[in-house]
Structures are given as C-alpha cells and as structure tokens.
Amino acid sequence: MNIIVVGLSHHTASIETREKLAFDPNRIEKPLRGLVALPDIREGILLSTCNRVEVYAVTRDIAGGIARIKRFLAEWHELPYEEVAQHLYGYHGENAIRHVFRVAASLDSLVVGESQILGQVKAAYSYAAEYGTSGLILNRFLHKAFFVAKRVRTETRIAASAVSIAFAAVELAKKIFGDLADKTVLLIGAGEMGELAAKHFIGNGVRSVLVANRTFERGARLAEELAGRPVRFEDLFDHLHKADIILSSTGASHYIIGPKDVAGAVRRRKQRPMFFIDIAVPRDVDPEVNELENVYLYNTDDLQDIVESNREQRLKEAAKAEEIVAEEAGRFLAWLSSLEVVPTIVALRSRFDEIVRTEVERTMVAWKGISPEHEKRIEAMTAAMIAKLLHTPISVLKHTGQGNRIDLYLDALRSLFDLQVEASEKNEAMLGNDE
Amino acid sequence: MSEVLYVAVLVLYGAATVFYLVFLLRSVGSRGKAAVWTLAAGFAVHCLFTAARYLEAGYTPITTMHESLSFFSLAIVGFFLAMAGKYRVALLGSFVTPLAMMAMLASASFPSAIAPLNPALRSGWLGIHTIIAFGGYAAFAVACCAGIMYLLQERYLKKKKLGALYRRLPSLDTLDDINYRCLTIGFPLLTIAIISGAIWAESAWGAYWSWDPKETWSLITWFIYAALLHGRLTIGWRGRRAAVLAIVGFGFILFTFVGVNLWLPGLHSYR
Numbered sequence: 001m002n003i004i005v006v007g008l009s010h011h012t013a014s015i016e017t018r019e020k021l022a023f024d025p026n027r028i029e030k031p032l033r034g035l036v037a038l039p040d041i042r043e044g045i046l047l048s049t050c051n052r053v054e055v056y057a058v059t060r061d062i063a064g065g066i067a068r069i070k071r072f073l074a075e076w077h078e079l080p081y082e083e084v085a086q087h088l089y090g091y092h093g094e095n096a097i098r099h100v101f102r103v104a105a106s107l108d109s110l111v112v113g114e115s116q117i118l119g120q121v122k123a124a125y126s127y128a129a130e131y132g133t134s135g136l137i138l139n140r141f142l143h144k145a146f147f148v149a150k151r152v153r154t155e156t157r158i159a160a161s162a163v164s165i166a167f168a169a170v171e172l173a174k175k176i177f178g179d180l181a182d183k184t185v186l187l188i189g190a191g192e193m194g195e196l197a198a199k200h201f202i203g204n205g206v207r208s209v210l211v212a213n214r215t216f217e218r219g220a221r222l223a224e225e226l227a228g229r230p231v232r233f234e235d236l237f238d239h240l241h242k243a244d245i246i247l248s249s250t251g252a253s254h255y256i257i258g259p260k261d262v263a264g265a266v267r268r269r270k271q272r273p274m275f276f277i278d279i280a281v282p283r284d285v286d287p288e289v290n291e292l293e294n295v296y297l298y299n300t301d302d303l304q305d306i307v308e309s310n311r312e313q314r315l316k317e318a319a320k321a322e323e324i325v326a327e328e329a330g331r332f333l334a335w336l337s338s339l340e341v342v343p344t345i346v347a348l349r350s351r352f353d354e355i356v357r358t359e360v361e362r363t364m365v366a367w368k369g370i371s372p373e374h375e376k377r378i379e380a381m382t383a384a385m386i387a388k389l390l391h392t393p394i395s396v397l398k399h400t401g402q403g404n405r406i407d408l409y410l411d412a413l414r415s416l417f418d419l420q421v422e423a424s425e426k427n428e429a430m431l432g433n434d435e
Numbered sequence: 436m437s438e439v440l441y442v443a444v445l446v447l448y449g450a451a452t453v454f455y456l457v458f459l460l461r462s463v464g465s466r467g468k469a470a471v472w473t474l475a476a477g478f479a480v481h482c483l484f485t486a487a488r489y490l491e492a493g494y495t496p497i498t499t500m501h502e503s504l505s506f507f508s509l510a511i512v513g514f515f516l517a518m519a520g521k522y523r524v525a526l527l528g529s530f531v532t533p534l535a536m537m538a539m540l541a542s543a544s545f546p547s548a549i550a551p552l553n554p555a556l557r558s559g560w561l562g563i564h565t566i567i568a569f570g571g572y573a574a575f576a577v578a579c580c581a582g583i584m585y586l587l588q589e590r591y592l593k594k595k596k597l598g599a600l601y602r603r604l605p606s607l608d609t610l611d612d613i614n615y616r617c618l619t620i621g622f623p624l625l626t627i628a629i630i631s632g633a634i635w636a637e638s639a640w641g642a643y644w645s646w647d648p649k650e651t652w653s654l655i656t657w658f659i660y661a662a663l664l665h666g667r668l669t670i671g672w673r674g675r676r677a678a679v680l681a682i683v684g685f686g687f688i689l690f691t692f693v694g695v696n697l698w699l700p701g702l703h704s705y706r
Contacts, residue, residue, distance in 0.1 A: 157602075176592065178606035270671030273607065290593065294674045302595050309597070 001042070001137060001340060002062050005091040005099050006069040007054030010110050013087035015050075021077055021084065023048040028127050031076055036133045038068045043135040045142070047103075047124040049117065051110050056100060058137045066090035093407075097141070097336075098329040104145040105152040106159070107321055113159040113314050118149045137339070141332065148328045155324060158317040165303040166200040168310070169277045173201070173245055176275050176296060184208040186243030188236065188256070190215075190222045193279050194249035198226055201245065210243060212236050214250070237261055241268035246276045248284040255286040262289045279303070337406045340421055341397050344410050347419040352390060356382045437491060438547070440484035441505070445539055447477030448508070451528075452536045459529035459603065467525035471516075474532055478512045485509060492549045495562040497569075499550050500696060504542030506565070507692065508535045510573035518577060522613055524605045530580035541693075560635035568628035572688055574621030575660070579685035581613040582678035589675055611673055614681050618667070622660050629653055648699035652691040659684045 008021065023031055023046055035044040035055060043058040055073070059065030074084040091099050102108045104121045125142040128134035134142070153159060170180075177183055185206050187198045190213040198209060209228025212235075213219025220230040231239045240246070240261060250256060257276070266274060276297040278285040283299055290297035360382055364375065393413070400406045414421060454470035485506065488496035496502040515531045584604055591601040604610075632650070633643040644650060663680045666672030672680075 172592070175588070175601070175604075175606050176608065178608040271673050272671070273674065293676070296592050298595065305595070306597060 001336065002059055002065070002092055003096045003100075003137065003141060003336065004057050004059055004062060004065050004069070005054060005096040006057070006066055006073070006088060007047070007052060008087040008089065009052035009054070009108065011108075012089060017084075017087055018050065018053060020079060021053045021073060022050075023053065025123065025127070028124075029131050032128060032131050032133045034076065035069070035072060038072060039064075041065060041068065043128075043138045044133050045124055045128040045138055047121060049120045051117075052103070052108075054103070056096075056138060056141070058135070062092045066092065094329055094333050097332050098325055100141070100145050101148045101325045101329055102322075104149040105321055105325060106149070107152070107318055107325065112318055115159055118146070121149075122146065137336065140335070144328065144332050148325060151324050151328070152321040156317040156320045158314055158321055165279065165300070165307060166197045168303045168306045169197055169247075169298065170200050170204050172296070172298060172306075173275055174204070176273055177244060180205040180245075181207060183244040184210065184242055185228075185245045185247060186210045186212065186239065187222070187226075187228075188212050188246065188248040188284065189250035189280065190218050191249045191251070194247050195222060195226075197247050197249075197277065197279060201247075202226060206245070210239060212239070237265070241265035244272070244274060246274065246285075248276065248278050249280045250284050252280070252284055253282060256284050257289065258286045259288040259292060262295055263292055266292060266294055277303070337410075340410050341406065343421045344413055344419060345394050345397060347421050348393070348413060348417060349386070349390060351417050351419060352386045356386060437484055437487040440480055440487060441543075441547070444477055444481045444484055444505075445543065447473055447480060448512075448532070448536045448539055451477055452532050455529040455532045459526065459600075467528070470528055470532070471519060471525065474512060474528065475516060478509070478516060481505075481509045481512065488549075492552075494552060494557065495565060496549075497561070497565045498552055498556070499545065499548075500693075501542050501545040501547050503565075503569075503692075504538050504545070506569055507572060508538035508542065510569040511535045511538065511576045514570070514573035514577055518613070518616075522609065524609060524613065526603055526605065527577070527580060527584065527613070530583060531577055534576060534580065556639060558635065558639065560631065560638070564628060564631045564635050567624050567631060571621045571624030571628055572692060574617045574624065575681070575685050575688050578614050578617035578621065578681040581610050581617065582681035582685075585610040585614065585678040586675065586682075589678075607674065611677065614677050615667060615673075618660065618664055618677075618681070622664050625653075625657055625660060629657060648695045649691065652687070652695050652699075656684065656687040656691050659687055 008018065010018070013021075025048065028046055028048075032044060032046055035041060035046065035057065040059050040061050041057050042060075045056040047054045047056070053073070055069050057065060057069060070085055070088050070090065071081060073088065074081040077084075099108070104118055106113050106115065106117050109117050121142070125134065125138075128138065173180060173183075180201065183206055185198055185201050185208070187194050187209065190211065202209065209223065209226045210231050211219045211223040211226065211228055212231045212233050213222070214233050216230060216232055219233075222228075223230040236256075240257075241264075246257075248257065262274065262276075266272075271294050273294045273296065276285050276289060276295065278297065278299040281300060285297055285299070287297065287299070289295055360378060363378075364370065397406070397409060397413075400409060410421075413419060451470055451474035454473055455467075458467050458470050485496060488502065492498075497506050511531060512535045515528065515535075519525070519528065585607060588601065588604040588607055588610065591597055591604075592607070629650075632653075636645065636650075637643045659680065663672065663677060663684065666680075667677060
C-alpha cells in the first residue's frame with residue numbers, strides 16, 4: 001500500500017492559480033467523497049490553505065493514483081488539465097511521507113516556522129476523519145505528522161523567534177516587562193504601521209491603550225477601534241509617564257521626543273521602565289533616549305536587524321528539523337511496509353496449502369486401496385515440503401525490515417503467485433515491530 | 436558517617452552544577468528538571484550531614500570555617516529551592532548552584548575536625564543567631580545572582596545584541612522582582628541577626644556592642660541594604676541600580692563572613 005501526495009503550493013504556483021484550485025473548508029465533504037470514489041484510491045485527505053492545495057491518498061497503483069488525482073483536481077474546478085498539471089507535483093514512498101511531515105512541521109511554509117499550518121493540517125484531517133475518508137493508514141500517518149511537528153517545535157528553536165517587526169517589538173517588551181496584561185501602550189501618530197503594532201500588543205495581553213495624534217479626531221477614531229483612549233497631541237508630555245510602551249510613528253521631520261522629556265517621565269513614574277518603539281522614518285525619538293537608565297529605545301533598523309538574525313537562526317534550526325523529519329519518515333515507512341508483510345505471508349501459505357491440498361486429494365481419489373496410515377504419511381510429507389519451501393522466503397520477508405526492498409519483494413510475490421492482500425493492523429503486533 | 440554524607444553532598448552539588456551549566460549553554464530541551472532534582476537530592480543529604488554533625492558535636496555545627504561555609508552553602512541552596520517554586524526561573528539555578536558549589540569547595544579546603552567550643556559560646560543563642568544570619572546571607576546571595584542576571588539581560592537589551600543567552604534569561608521585571616523579594620526577606624533576617632547577636636553578646640561577653648570587626652562590618656553591610664531598601668521604597672531605585680547594589684552588598688557580606696574571620700582578629704574569629 002502506498003501513500004501518495006498530489007498538490008501545488010507557493011513553491012510551484014502563483015496566488016491566482018492557488019485560488020482557482022482552492023477548496024472551501026466548509027464545503028469539503030463532496031470533494032472528499034469524490035476523491036475516495038476514484039478507482040483504487042482507498043483513503044484521502046484534502047488540505048487547502050492560502051499557500052497550498054494538497055491531496056494525501058492511499059493507493060496500490062502509484063502512477064495511476066497520482067494521474068487520477070491530478071485529473072480529479074482539474075475536473076473538480078472545471079479547469080483545463082494541462083493548465084493545472086504544470087503546477088502540480090506528485091510524490092510517493094518516502095518522499096511523500098517526508099513532504100507531509102515537512103508541511104506539518106512548517107518547514108515547507110512561506111515563513112518557515114510559522115505555527116498556523118499545523119492547525120490547518122489538523123483541521124483537514126478532522127474533516128477526513130469525520131466523513132470517513134481517512135482510514136487505518138492515513139490516521140496513523142497524520143498522527144505521526146502531528147507528532148513530528150511537535151518534536152520539531154520542542155527540539156529545535158525553529159519557531160522561537162519573531163520574523164516580523166511588530167512581533168519582534170512584542171517579544172522585546174516581554175523581556176523587559178514580563179507580563180504585558182497590566183501595561184499601557186501609548187500610540188503616537190495614527191499611521192498604519194503603528195496601528196498594526198498596537199494591535200499586536202493588544203493581541204498579547206495589553207488592555208490599556210492611549211492614542212495621541214496631531215488631528216485629534218482621527219486619533220479618537222483609532223482609539224475607539226483599539227478600545228483605547230485618545231489624548232491631545234499638545235498634552236503628549238502630560239501623559240508620557242503613564243505609558244510603559246510607546247509606539248511612535250508620526251510623519252514629523254524631526255525628533256518629537258528628547259532625552260529631557262523622557263527623563264522627566266521616568267522620574268514621575270518612579271523609575272519604572274519605559275520601552276520606546278520608534279517605527280517612524282525619519283525618526284521621532286532622539287537616540288540619546290536609549291542612554292537613560294530604565295529606558296529602552298528601538299527604532300525600525302534595530303527591529304529589522306533582529307528580524308533578519310531571527311530569520312537566519314530559523315534557517316539553521318530548519319536543518320536540525322530536517323533530520324528529525326528524515327528519521328521519523330524512515331520509521332513510518334517501516335511501519336507502512338510491515339502492514340503488508342504478514343498478510344502476504346498468510347496469503348502465500350494458503351496459496352501453497354490450496355495447491356497441495358487439491359493435488360493430494362486428486363491423487364487420493366484415484367489411488368484405490370491406500371491405507372489411512374499411508375494417507376497420513378503423505379499429508380505429513382506434503383506439509384513438510386510446504387514448510388521447507390517457504391522457510392527461506394518467509395524469513396527473508398520478516399527480516400528485511402524496511403525500505404524499498406521489502407516493497408519489491410512483496411510486489412514480486414503478489415504478482416508471481418497472484419495473491420490478494422489486504423493491509424491490516426494486526427500485522428504489526430504479529431511481527432513484533434515497533435513503529 | 437558524616438564524612439560519607441559530606442562527600443555525597445559535594446558529588447551531588449557538583450553534578451547539579453554541571454547540569455545547570457549545561458542547561459545554561461544548551462538552549463533546547465528541558466534539562467532543567469534533572470538539575471533541580473539533583474540539587475534537591477544534594478540539599479536533602481546536606482541536611483542529613485548537618486544533623487549528623489550536630490549530634491556529633493552537641494551544638495549547631497557552625498563554629499569552624501569548614502562548618503560555616505558548608506552551612507552557608509546549605510542556606511543558599513535551601514533558599515533557592517524555596518524560591519524556585521514561586522518564580523519558576525530555572526536559569527537562576529545556573530547562577531546560584533555554582534556559588535553554592537564554590538562555598539562547599541571552600542569549606543572542603545578547611546580542616547573538618549570538630550573544634551572544642553569556647554564555653555562562653557555554649558548557649559541556645561549560637562543556633563538562633565547564626566541560623567538567622569545565614570538565612571539572611573542566603574537571601575542576599577540569591578539577590579546577587581538575580582542582580583548579575585539582570586545586568587546581563589539589561590546589557591543585551593541596551594546594546595541590542597540579542598544572543599542565545601538573551602532568549603534564555605527571564606524578563607527584567609522578573610529579575611528585579613526576585614531582587615526585591617530577596618531584599619525584603621534578607622534585610623529583616625540580617626537585622627534580627629544583629630539584634631540577637633547583641634543580646635547574646637551581652638550575656639556571653641557582658642556588653643551589647645564592642646566594635647568587634649565582625650560587628651562593625653555587619654553594621655556597614657546593614658547600612659548598605661538599608662539604603663537599598665529605602666531607595667526602592669521611596670524614590671524608586673530599581674533595575675540596574677538595585678542590581679548593582681545587590682551585588683556590592685553581597686561583596687560586603689562575603690567580606691563580613693569570610694574576610695573578617697580570616698584576616699581581622701576579634702571575638703568572632705574562628706577557623
């Protein structure tokens with residue numbers, strides 16, 4: 001039994017193409033059922049996010065399965081096959097397993113290490129489980145993928161660092177203040193960047209927001225949107241000391257906050273720390289401010305440097321993560337192969353038994369006057385022959401373990417002896433394999 | 436018996452130190468658990484050692500450098516373990532444990548024989564005075580470690596060089612909070628230790644205060660911490676300044692404890 005992956009992602013297709021092939025998660029049942037209704041597609045999962053559309057399926061016929069799913073994707077969206085097919089990739093065997101593990105662990109993401117994708121994979125799986133289109137193999141497979149994602153998350157620092165300016169600022173604030181819940185953010189200037197950063201802070205627990213803008217009305221509108229309070233720009237320095245975190249993004253052509261203003265504010269707030277985030281270009285806050293005790297000032301370039309080094313860090317960590325993925329993919333492949341070993345052995349034995357029994361019976365009928373004792377002897381002899389003939393092939397099957405070779409053997413046996421084999425979970429226990 | 440326990444303590448603290456340093460340098464995984472459990476095991480054995488030593492000597496085993504450095508180490512580890520539950524700053528152990536280990540190694544370098552106790556000192560005050568004093572020392576030791584961590588973290592934030600250690604270190608606020616908490620525990624203990632010492636001195640030597648070097652230096656130390664506490668409560672000394680003072684204060688504690696014993700002869704001198 002084989003796991004195959006067919007799909008496209010931001011690596012192979014533009015957003016326009018991805019949009020055309022996307023599935024609506026709320027209407028996933030029909031395509032899922034259509035997928036598993038394809039010939040020889042035993043199990044199937046559909047993952048559709050803004051960066052990828054992928055099908056994970058179980059089939060016996062790798063090439064045929066991949067081709068059918070490619071055609072299915074085109075037909076379902078009523079697109080010409082050639083137009084779609086050029087963006088689609090198809091994986092099988094270890095590559096397919098590795099690919100799905102990499103997707104779940106966010107190694108294949110546009111922003112490597114982002115955490116959203118795991119949730120999306122989980123959702124896709126739960127649809128498949130709900131509609132019964134995933135079975136023994138995909139169930140195990142997806143749970144393994146979640147496990148790999150978790151391992152990557154805990155054993156590497158792939159997601160430990162911020163890769164956007166706003167997140168970098170929030171992380172710094174947490175290193176200064178610890179908990180942000182009782183902190184106040186002062187937003188100076190009602191620009192888009194500042195608003196975005198302020199929202200990140202609110203998302204991380206900040207409840208109290210002040211907005212100071214040159215045109216008061218505009219500031220008031222933004223304050224309302226952020227559930228904060230507007231203050232008059234002229235009164236800025238009467239409010240400065242109330243703020244723990246100051247986000248400044250005005251269009252002013254010169255510094256609007258200098259060390260003297262800040263020193264006064266810090267004194268008023270009894271030396272409690274202040275964190276200035278100056279995302280304005282040209283800058284709003286005099287860099288001298290950073291020299292003051294208990295005051296921390298970061299400007300756009302500083303934050304950009306952090307983001308850059310975090311990105312590099314992530315790429316380094318990704319190498320570690322790839323090792324984890326490779327290790328787990330190998331293990332899973334071994335399990336997948338083991339699924340068919342025992343049924344193949346059983347089928348092989350019964351095929352031999354069947355042939356021998358038929359032939360013995362035919363002989364017995366023709367052989368008048370044979371004594372029951374001789375009959376027994378002949379049966380014992382044929383049983384011994386079967387056992388001896390099958391001894392080597394069976395022990396080779398049991399001990400080949402994992403990888404492509406076992407699949408080769410199993411395939412050969414199945415076609416040479418015309419065996420019908422169904423995968424079953426029992427096998428694992430019978431072989432005493434771990435996963 | 437007690438020698439075996441002593442060696443066991445050294446081994447366990449040594450192992451805990453190694454675990455904590457590995458924990459500090461290796462950034463991934465949760466090796467902190469092994470470290471804290473090893474340290475806790477060391478602490479348990481250390482308590483047993485101290486009890487055994489108490490039974491052998493018949494009084495609180497804190498009258499030689501060997502004993503008192505060991506007791507100092509015990510107090511630091513005990514105080515840290517008590518704090519660890521509240522603050523969950525495992526990394527603090529990477530700073531505190533090596534300190535406790537150094538105290539143990541220093542202790543091991545002094546002769547372990549039980550010295551005959553001056554009859555004048557045979558009193559219940561010995562236990563009370565010294566245990567309280569060492570409780571205070573332990574709090575200040577942990578405050579010093581938190582102070583070092585604060586200065587490191589503050590430097591990373593100011594210089595905008597955010598290395599691996601920056602990620603591991605807790606927030607400035609947490610470190611400052613630990614500093615303050617230690618101060619509010621250590622300062623009363625130091626105060627009580629000085630007062631109980633004065634009362635004991637009156638009954639043993641006939642005078643509350645005799646400007647013995649230990650008394651003088653204790654008073655200086657007391658003033659430093661009093662200034663820090665006052666500064667914190669009234670004018671908002673905190674952060675860097677509090678961290679520096681906690682480190683300086685602990686330097687004075689060390690001198691009052693070790694330096695005075697070894698280099699300034701007086702009523703408190705013992706070896």
